[in-house]
Amino acid sequence: MEPDLFTAAAEERQEKDPAGSPLAVRMRPRALDEVVGQQHLLKPGSPLRRLVGEGSGGPAGPSSVILWGPPGTGKTTLAYVVSKATDKRFVELSAITAGVKEVRAVIEGARRATGGYGKETVLFLDEIHRFSKAQQDSLLPAVENRWVTLIAATTENPYFSVISPLLSRSLLLTLEPLTDDDLRGLLGRAVADERGLKGAVTLPRDTEDHLLRIAGGDARRALTALEAAAGAALDKGGTEIALATLEETVDRAAVTYDRDGDQHYDVASALIKSIRGSDVDAALHYLARMIDAGEDPRFIARRLMISASEDIGLADPNALPIAVAAAQAVAMIGFPEAALTLSHATIALALAPKSNSATTAIGAALEDVRKGHAGTVPPHLRDGHYKGAAKLGHAQGYVYPHDLAEGIAEQQYAPDALKDREYYTPTRHGAEARYADAVEWTRGRLGRKRS
Template sequence: MDDALFDAEPIEIPANNKFVTAPLAARMRPSSLDEVVGQPQVTRADSPLRGLLNPDDDNKLAATSLILWGPPGSGKTTLAHVVSVSTGRSFVELSATSSGVKEVREVIDLARRRFARGVGTVLFIDEIHRFSKSQQDSLLAGVEEGWVTLVAATTENPSVSINSALMSRSLVLPLNPLKDEDVIELLAKALTSEKGLKNKYTCDEKALEHIARSSGGDARRGLIALETAAGVADAEKRLEITLADAEVAVQRAALRYDKAGDEHYNVISAYIKSVRGSDVDAAIHYLARMVESGEDPKFIARRLVILASEDIGLADPNALVMAVSAMQAAQLVGWPEARIILAEATTYLALAPKSNSVYNAINEAIEDVRKGNAGAVPLHLRDGSLPASRETGAGKGYKYAHDFEEGVASQQYLPDNLKNKTYYKPGSRGAEQRFADLWERIRQVLRSSK
């Protein structure tokens, strides 16, 4: 990697350059804390961040990493840029979703060389919670030596998702979703700012309120919707943005759902938990949000297949059949008709009796194997098809189940050290009650003495 990639001064683009194509959200990004809308706990005069940005105490920031914890659109990337601009440091951005240890070490090495020349570096890592422990560990040298000022953004609780070594060197700044009035203030600034829409448009107050409500506290989403609404007005050769324009701009944006970001995982999580919790209405709601956002129907269907086994299991064996059929049918027809198929499967699985007995059974068995509690396969169950194996006694004494009236023979199947182990503990809901009674009778035969 070339030092010039990071050492080059930012290029100033004249405000009247008609070829500027940066999105409105990027153009409106603040360059100082005084320009930041909302987040008073961060921007107030006595806030810890203002203290760190004090130009008279340059070493203070170098010794402190920042962890910005908040939902999408709350200003994490904006604050990282503010730190860079306010302190005159170079700004380097990595995304945890597309960068690995190699990329981190390359940036740290370049920052080290710049540090030796008296040039500081702000390293912004978006979605740091997606970094593994080893990836987070690769940041430690740069942070400890002061080669980089780390600004990390996360939507997850940093106490859980970020390792203790980084946490001990970091100031955690919680951020909140913007209030509707904050978003309206930001939209109003965008309408008049030379960096924004330059007073070209007027905007109906109800249109601003609709965009603010639809943004769900996400500044970026609100600015995108405003820019889209301006485009709708432009297409009709109007300079007034109406409520109808705003409705068109946001009608296909599911509230607080971002297919490429963290809300993607939040909505699918809420969807699965609603089906598991038997709330059909909530499950259908979250399904609708994914449908409107253009989510891949195969992704939704695969999650239903997993849920059918994990959360329903033998309480309703038809649940897995339903889920697999829905997955195949959704793949066959695609959107928009797949919404009906997925809604039918969602409703069925939400109303089905629930059991995680099979899920618990396999997990408990895997845990035993990982702990070394495997044990030798009983001699009578071993393969005795070859003369050499038969000479060891393999297969001797095996009882063929079909030779017995009930199809069950009294013999030991588990290894000796696990012979009294019970993994499958059936529940009492739905069809599993029948399996519970059956399993109890079978166990009595299997483990009866002869």
């Protein structure tokens, strides 16, 4: 049996028996107006509205769509809504488990369905970035001939992970993380709606706040936790989902952390200061608090990149590449896997030798510039690549260091007012010891007066 028949049968069962489906499935929007968040994509006349035939002229634009965004932001939901709004069959495949054989089977089934009883197909391909170039190439005939409406989802930058021919034939829609207000509205609807919990339970504010922390911007996670906690509350004979009941259900303690308040900055500050102080265990504690509270992983990664230069610098030149690599990985994979990457980087930074010499060096240089201690560029360093430069004395007398055996020439580089100024004061921590030796040697070869 083809994969699309399994999907169609499962969808039919869910529609006939919605009570037997998970809450996240029952609350799945059936029209664009029910979609939570993503208002930038849902404006009247938007490409997404036109794709489902709203507005004048009916459906317009490409028949392939790429949805790019973090987990839990509604990529599967949007694909499902498009299929419902356009009265098309909905077939879902995951690039993790499916290959070219499965894709071709769905495409062939779609061609038969179109020719046999006029029913077009939406093929939702999740995690398309996991497909190889050859696997993505296999989708092109179906897209070009409009045998299916392809809706592909990715958490990675499609300009790096999707082949150009497919990208150029697709409408690219970027999904934003759901806000707390988006999720509050969704939770309230799930509690009251006939498709949801039908008002059987109430959700106090402190429990709702913890649900938002657990969700981390992921609607599916929020609804799954709500359903489990509601079931536990009803089993106890109550109708209110107490915070303790939610904690027991999801096995997490409520962590005091406000992403928009003082705790946000206090915990972030404690993370960086623990790294600076080389206390790896404290750093991991604060990192865990931020992750558990649903902090944006990109915010954490940015703080780690700053720390790598501010507090470690040349004492371990590998610290910054590690932090940058972590930030890139976080942007590609998102939570929950991003927690591993952030832990990797935090441990490496906390245990690295420390130096703030890069911080103090640029601070001292900026202070001089802002006080007006600049001066003119020495004539021999000025641009000499234009007619008349030689007559002005520009670039005359400049010694090309590569022509010398030691690769360094005794000549003045700084303006006259700053020719003996020293900004960089290296430590002898870790790898910076060799920079300390190098700066002493080079300053001597440059004929600089010792300070």
